[in-house]
Every structure is written in C-alpha cells, then in structure tokens.
Amino acid sequence: xxxxxxWCIGCRYCQAACPYDGRRFNWRTPHVPVDEINLNQHYLGNxxxxxxxxxxxxxxxxxxxxxxxxxxxxxxxxxARVFGNLLDPNSEIRWILEHKKVFRLKEDLGTExxxxxxxx
Amino acid sequence: MRVLVAFFRDALDNVTAGSLRxxxxxxxxxxxxxxxxxxxxxxxxxxxxxTGMYDYVSWGLYISNFTFxxxxxxxxxxxxxxxxxxxxxxxxxxxxxxxGMAVAALVMCLxxxxxxxxxxxxxxxxxxILGIFNWPRSMLAWDxxxxxxxxxxxxxVPFYILYNHYQGRRPxxxxxxxxxxxxxxxxxAIHLVTAFLYAGLPARPFWNSSLLGPRFLASAFAAGPALMxxxxxxxxxxxxxxxxxxxxxxxxLVVTGAAQVNLVMLISELxxxxxxxxxxxxxxxxxxxxxxxxxxxxxxxxxxxSLVTLATVVLTVPPLRQRTPVLLTASALLFVGIxxxxxxxxxxxxxxPEPWGRMFVEYAPTWVEWTVTLGIWALGxxxxxxxxxxxxxxxxxxxxLCKGDAAADPSPAKPHLISPASPT
Ligand code: SF4
Numbered sequence: 001x002x003x004x005x006x007w008c009i010g011c012r013y014c015q016a017a018c019p020y021d022g023r024r025f026n027w028r029t030p031h032v033p034v035d036e037i038n039l040n041q042h043y044l045g046n047x048x049x050x051x052x053x054x055x056x057x058x059x060x061x062x063x064x065x066x067x068x069x070x071x072x073x074x075x076x077x078x079x080a081r082v083f084g085n086l087l088d089p090n091s092e093i094r095w096i097l098e099h100k101k102v103f104r105l106k107e108d109l110g111t112e113x114x115x116x117x118x119x120x
Numbered sequence: 121m122r123v124l125v126a127f128f129r130d131a132l133d134n135v136t137a138g139s140l141r142x143x144x145x146x147x148x149x150x151x152x153x154x155x156x157x158x159x160x161x162x163x164x165x166x167x168x169x170x171t172g173m174y175d176y177v178s179w180g181l182y183i184s185n186f187t188f189x190x191x192x193x194x195x196x197x198x199x200x201x202x203x204x205x206x207x208x209x210x211x212x213x214x215x216x217x218x219x220g221m222a223v224a225a226l227v228m229c230l231x232x233x234x235x236x237x238x239x240x241x242x243x244x245x246x247x248x249i250l251g252i253f254n255w256p257r258s259m260l261a262w263d264x265x266x267x268x269x270x271x272x273x274x275x276x277v278p279f280y281i282l283y284n285h286y287q288g289r290r291p292x293x294x295x296x297x298x299x300x301x302x303x304x305x306x307x308x309a310i311h312l313v314t315a316f317l318y319a320g321l322p323a324r325p326f327w328n329s330s331l332l333g334p335r336f337l338a339s340a341f342a343a344g345p346a347l348m349x350x351x352x353x354x355x356x357x358x359x360x361x362x363x364x365x366x367x368x369x370x371x372x373l374v375v376t377g378a379a380q381v382n383l384v385m386l387i388s389e390l391x392x393x394x395x396x397x398x399x400x401x402x403x404x405x406x407x408x409x410x411x412x413x414x415x416x417x418x419x420x421x422x423x424x425x426s427l428v429t430l431a432t433v434v435l436t437v438p439p440l441r442q443r444t445p446v447l448l449t450a451s452a453l454l455f456v457g458i459x460x461x462x463x464x465x466x467x468x469x470x471x472x473p474e475p476w477g478r479m480f481v482e483y484a485p486t487w488v489e490w491t492v493t494l495g496i497w498a499l500g501x502x503x504x505x506x507x508x509x510x511x512x513x514x515x516x517x518x519x520x521l522c523k524g525d526a527a528a529d530p531s532p533a534k535p536h537l538i539s540p541a542s543p544t
Contacts, residue, residue, distance in 0.1 A: 007245055010168075010238015013260050015178045019323030021475045025178060025238065028169035051167040052238025109322050 002044040002058050010052040019106050020113070026051050059083070086114065127286050134513040135506050141358070142509075149502040156495010159488045160235060168238055170488045177471045177483035179236070181493055184463035186232035188343070189225045189500075190314045191336060191462060193270065195344015196222035197307035198374050204300045210367045214352055216281070216511045221348060222274040222307075224504035229267060231496045259317045266310045273303040282511060285518035311336050324470045326403035335385045336462070341378035343458040345371045346451035351504075353448060361512045365444065372447045376435040379454055383432050386425075402477065403469040416482040417468060420460050427457030 015023040029051040041047035042062030049055055060070035064083075068074075073081045084093030096102070100118040138146075163170050173180045199218030202208040234240050245251035246264065255261035277299040284291040315336040318327035349371050356363040393404035405411055410418045431454035440446050473479050485493075 007242070008239065009242045009245055011233075011236070011260065012178045012238070013258075013317075015175070016318075016470070017321045017323055019475050024175055026167070027174065028167035050239075054238075 003054050005049055005053045008053040019109055023054055023056050026053050127283060131510045135509050149498040152498035153495050156492050159491035163488050172484045172486045176474045176480045177468055179467050180483055181485040181489045182232045182236040184467045185493060186229050188459050188463045189229045190311055191340025192344045193222045193225035194307045194311040194340050197304055198341050198345050200303060210370045213363050214367050216278050217508055218348060219274045219278045220504055220507035224500040226271040227503050228496050228500040235492050259320050262313050263317055266313045270306045270310050273299055273306060282514045286514050288521045311340055323475060325400035326470045331385060338378055338382040338385055339458045339462050342375050342382050343455050345374045346455045349451045359512045360516050372441050379432040379435060402473055406472050407469040412479050414479055414482050421465050424457045424460035427453045
C-alpha cells in the first residue's frame with residue numbers, strides 16, 4: 001500500500017484507523033539538506049514529501065520495482081529480514097512461512113497484514 | 121424574482137441596522153473571527169506542527185469541537201419533530217431558531233473539519249466527478265453527504281417558510297412537509313454516521329463500541345435543546361419576539377429526558393470499563409484516573425461528570441426544573457459538561473495509549489488551536505445572529521399582518537395564528 005502525496009488531503013483518518021502505528025504525518029515541511037537529496041525519485045516512493053500529507057513505509061517501491069530488495073533488507077547485518085513474492089511458491093518467503101514458526105500482529109482484527117515474524 | 125430580491129434587500133437592511141448592543145456584539149464576533157483567521161494563516165504557513173497534535177494524538181481540539189457540534193446540529197430534530205409532526209403549539213415559536221442553530225452548528229462543523237486538514241487546498245479531491253469520492257466504502261464520504269445534505273435541508277425549509285411569511289402568505293405544508301420528514305431521518309443520520317466514523321475503527325477500542333452512536337444521540341438531544349433554552353431566553357429578552365414560558369419548559373422536559381437516558385448510558389459504559397478492566401480499558405483509565413502519571417484529562421473529566429450529574433439530578437426534580445433561573449443554570453451546566461465529554465474527553469483518549477500501549481507526551485492545545493477554535497465559534501454565533509435577526513424581523517411583521525388590529529397586543533395566547541405548521 002502506498003500514499004499518493006499529491007492526492008492526500010491530510011485528514012488523518014487512516015492514522016486513526018491504523019492498529020499498527022504504521023503511519024506518519026508531515027506536520028511541517030520536511031527538511032532534507034540540498035546535498036543529501038536523492039535525485040532519483042519515485043512518485044509513490046522515496047520522493048520529497050510536502051507538508052500536510054500522510055506517509056508510510058512503501059517497502060522501497062523505487063527499488064523493489066527494479067528487482068532490488070528494500071533498503072532495510074539490504075542493510076540488515078544479520079539477514080534477519082526476508083522480503084519476497086508471496087505469490088511465487090518457490091520463493092524464500094513462502095519456504096519460511098511453510099517451515100518456520102511464524103506469527104502476525106493483532107490477528108484478531110482481521111487485517112491480514114503481509115508482515116510475519118518468524119523464529120526457529 | 122422581484123420579491124426574492126426585495127426579500128434579500130430587506131434582510132440585508134435588517135441585519136445591518138440595530139441597537140448599539142447589537143452592533144457591539146457583531147463587532148466583537150467579527151474581531152474574534154479576524155483573530156481566528158490570523159491564527160489560521162500561521163497554521164497554513166507553518167503546517168499543523170503549530171498545533172499540539174502529533175503522530176500519537178493526531179486529532180485534537182478541532183475534531184473534538186466538530187464531533188460535539190454535529191450533535192448540536194442534530195438536536196434541531198427535538199424542535200422540528202414536535203412542531204411539524206405533533207403540531208405542538210409551544211414549539212412553533214422556537215422551531216425556526218432550532219433550524220438556525222442547526223445551520224450555524226453545521227457551518228462550524230465544516231469549518232472545524234477544514235482547519236484540521238493538512239491540505240485544505242486539495243479538498244476538491246473528494247468532490248464527486250472532479251475528484252474521487254470514495255463512497256460507499258469510506259465512512260468519511262458518508263459523513264460529507266449527511267452533513268452537507270442536512271445543511272441544505274435546514275436552509276431550504278426555514279427559507280421557504282420565512283419567504284412565505286414575508287409575503288404574508290401561509291406556507292403550504294405539502295411543499296415543506298417532505299423536507300421536514302427527510303430532515304428528521306437526516307438529523308439522526310448525521311450523528312449516527314459521525315459516531316460510526318469512530319466506532320468503525322477496531323484499532324481504537326475506546327471508540328469501538330456499539331453504544332457510541334446511541335450515546336451520541338442521547339447527549340446531543342440534551343446539549344442541543346439546552347443551548348436552545350439559553351438562546352431563546354436571550355431572544356425574548358432582546359427582541360420584540362415573544363416566546364412563552366411554556367415553550368422553555370417543554371424544552372426543559374426534552375432536555376431532562378435526554379439527560380436521564382444519557383446518564384444511564386454513561387453508567388453502563390463506566391460499568392463495562394471498570395468492573396473488569398481489560399487491556400482495552402486503558403483509554404478509559406487514562407481518562408478518569410490517569411495512566412503512568414499522565415493525567416491531563418482527569419480534572420476535566422471529573423468536572424464534566426459532576427456537571428452532567430448535577431444538572432440531570434436538578435432537572436429531574438419538577439419543582440426545581442419549573443423555575444426558570446434553575447432551568448437556565450442547569451442547561452448551561454449540562455451544555456458545558458457534554459462539551460467537555462463529547463469533545464476532548466472522547467477524541468483524545470481514543471489515541472491514548474497508542475496502539476502498542478505506549479504513552480507519550482500528553483496532548484495540550486496550543487494558542488493557535490484555541491484562537492482558531494474561538495474564531496470558529498464566533499463565526500457560528502455570527503451566522504446564527506444573522507439568521508435569527510432576519511427570522512425575528514419577518515415573523516414579527518407576519519404576526520402583525522395576521523392579527524390586524526390586535527397587533528398592538530403581541531400576546532402569545534394564540535401562537536397557532538402565526539404558526540408555520542398550523543393545520544390548513
Ligand atoms: S490522511 Fe490518510 S485517509 Fe486522509 S487523505 Fe491522506 S491518505 Fe487518505
């Protein structure tokens with residue numbers, strides 16, 4: 001799920017509705033030092049936000065669409081994070097879901113999050 | 121068409137002329153609105169960061185007032201129903217003001233929603249056809265429909281009646297009664313839909329309750345008519361328009377009934393939260409007793425509880441309720457008590473503790489929020505004063521037309537003579 005930063009009116013209804021504390025609002029114009037701005041931006045992903053709009057994790061849509069992994073998965077030194085295509089029966093993520101002990105947060109709410117925690 | 125122009129010209133003449141007290145009052149309201157507008161420009165420039173809201177309490181004073189005022193708007197039902205449906209002659213002289221109060225409350229509601237938006241300039245994104253109106257899936261889209269629809273009804277029905285009285289004609293019930301019927305259903309709908317906005321969020325157990333909607337209605341039908349009692353008292357003291365004591369006391373009866381039901385529901389809510397507190401009761405604990413040393417809302421909530429209980433008890437005793445000063449005081453106490461409870465006492469604890477149970481800084485409105493809020497209340501009072509003044513002007517004139525020679529005696533003994541609802 002992604003937010004269209006040009007379309008959001010900033011009502012924050014989604015923030016009230018989110019049981020996972022997954023949303024962040026731009027209460028003021030976000031500041032990024034000029035020399036740190038990534039010019040390679042994606043409309044729904046890593047672009048500069050404006051003030052008064054909602055944002056959330058996009059699983060790095062700008063990287064994933066190019067077949068790369070989200071930045072946090074790449075950066076994780078222990079390889080604790082696994083990202084993959086749930087629809088592909090041969091993917092690593094499907095293997096983990098089938099062979100490891102997994103759980104999701106707040107299953108009782110019926111939100112079916114696509115985010116599992118796993119352990120051995 | 122000419123009559124229409126004349127109507128508006130006369131209305132304009134009417135609202136621009138008045139006693140010194142009237143001008144001071146309107147000047148004061150305008151001043152407050154300008155102050156509010158200034159604070160709003162600060163918020164537009166800097167962003168919502170100038171409010172006390174943040175990611176863990178993302179709605180505050182604005183949405184609190186919005187929620188409360190939806191109730192005030194819905195309360196017009198309690199005047200419309202007896203007037204047009206039960207043809208109660210005591211309510212006839214008050215109903216136009218009830219509808220005016222609904223219009224003013226709705227204008228405030230819309231203003232509170234707009235100042236709460238992060239991108240008010242992008243609001244057209246939810247206008248059907250121009251943008252995407254996510255109906256019927258989004259509860260907010262439902263709320264937009266019911267609020268605006270209710271505004272239209274409450275503008276057109278009284279306008280039709282006043283416009284006919286202006287021309288010395290008796291309004292045709294066949295024209296306005298359908299509007300009245302729709303408005304009855306609609307009044308319940310606006311408050312129920314607004315309650316569903318919150319009750320439909322399982323993420324916030326404090327709101328996720330089936331009693332929320334009915335409780336909204338009960339408290340609204342107490343607070344709205346309570347405000348009406350106060351307003352009618354002011355109108356009959358400051359204008360030639362006569363309102364009988366019996367009208368005030370019948371309204372008092374409405375307030376009493378609603379306040380009693382409200383109290384019963386409150387007790388049942390308290391029982392559910394505190395008899396066996398679960399993880400989901402933490403918001404209520406925060407609200408009434410404080411949580412982890414955070415207790416900003418506690419004094420307010422106990423104040424509200426005492427005001428509501430005291431007022432309800434006093435109103436329940438007929439000899440007390442029938443004394444006008446007591447009725448007025450109890451109405452004022454009840455109104456303030458419900459404002460605290462159905463405003464900040466409802467919205468803020470919904471966010472506390474946050475979804476993982478953590479506690480952060482407590483929300484406190486900033487000067488920008490208070491100033492904008494006062495400005496919007498002034499806007500509401502301004503709108504109401506104008507509507508009421510036009511209504512009084514037209515009605516007093518119509519009263520004279522109807523009574524002919526008896527005009528010198530504007531006794532309310534036969535209120536049905538000027539009744540917009542009088543049969544045939
Ligand atoms: S704040 Fe959330 S619910 Fe509101 S318009 Fe933006 S994305 Fe949609």
